[in-house]
Amino acid sequence: xxxxxxxxxxxxxxxxxxxxxxxxxxxxxxxxxxxxxxxxxxxxxxxxxxxxxxxxxxxxxxxxxxxxxxxxxxxxxxxxxxxxxxxxxxxxxxxxxxxxxxxxxxxxxxxxxxxxxxx
Numbered sequence: 001x002x003x004x005x006x007x008x009x010x011x012x013x014x015x016x017x018x019x020x021x022x023x024x025x026x027x028x029x030x031x032x033x034x035x036x037x038x039x040x041x042x043x044x045x046x047x048x049x050x051x052x053x054x055x056x057x058x059x060x061x062x063x064x065x066x067x068x069x070x071x072x073x074x075x076x077x078x079x080x081x082x083x084x085x086x087x088x089x090x091x092x093x094x095x096x097x098x099x100x101x102x103x104x105x106x107x108x109x110x111x112x113x114x115x116x117x118x119x
Contacts, residue, residue, distance in 0.1 A: 005071070005072065006069045006070065006071050006077070007069075007070040007071065007072070008069065008070060009049075009067045009068065009069055009070075010048065010049055010050060010068070010070045010115075011049070011050040011051075011052065011067075011068035011070070011113070011115055012049070012050075012051055012052070012065055012066070012067050012068065013051075013052040013053075013054050013062065013065065013066050013068070013113075014051070014052065014053055014054065014065045015054050015055075015056065015057035015058070015062040015063060015064070015065070016053045016054065016055060016056075017055075017056065019039070019042060019053060019055045022042070022053050023037075023042050023053060026042075026044055026051060026053060027044075030044050030046040030051065031046070032044055032045070032046050036052075039055070040054075040055060040058070041053070041054060041055075041058075060090060060103070062111075064111070066103065066111050066112070066113045067112060067113065068101065068112075068113035068114060068115045069112065069113065069114055069115070070114075070115050070116070070117070071114050071115070071116055072116065072119075073116065074092045074100045074101075074102055074114050074115075074116035075092060077114055078091075078092065078102055078104065078114065081104055082104065085106075085107055086104040086105060086106055086107075086112075087104060087105045088102075088104050089103040089104050089105050089111060090102055090103040092114075092116070097118060098117070098118025099115060099116070099117050099118065100115070100116040101113060101114065101115050101116075102114045
């Protein structure tokens with residue numbers, strides 16, 4: 001069916017209003033300290049997943065959590081899902097270190113994300 005497989009959901013970003021309070025709760029929940037800790041992003045790596053806290057929804061103005069599917073070819077997967085009826089929300093962009101991210105909505109308006117790490 002598809003030449004561009006997924007590698008599963010490995011990243012979930014959560015918009016938060018109080019970063020310090022959210023960091024305390026997620027540290028308790030996950031049982032690990034953050035691996036990234038700044039005023040604009042706090043990230044945790046636990047059991048093969050990355051959980052990120054994004055103050056005020058960040059520049060992408062998230063208003064709910066977004067699950068990111070990891071893929072080997074982000075452009076191919078975007079073409080595949082939009083051909084199937086998804087709507088592009090945010091085109092693929094480099095967020096540093098060669099990591100590409102993009103978001104799209106399903107027919108019900110749910111936001112889903114894609115991540116392609118540098119090969």
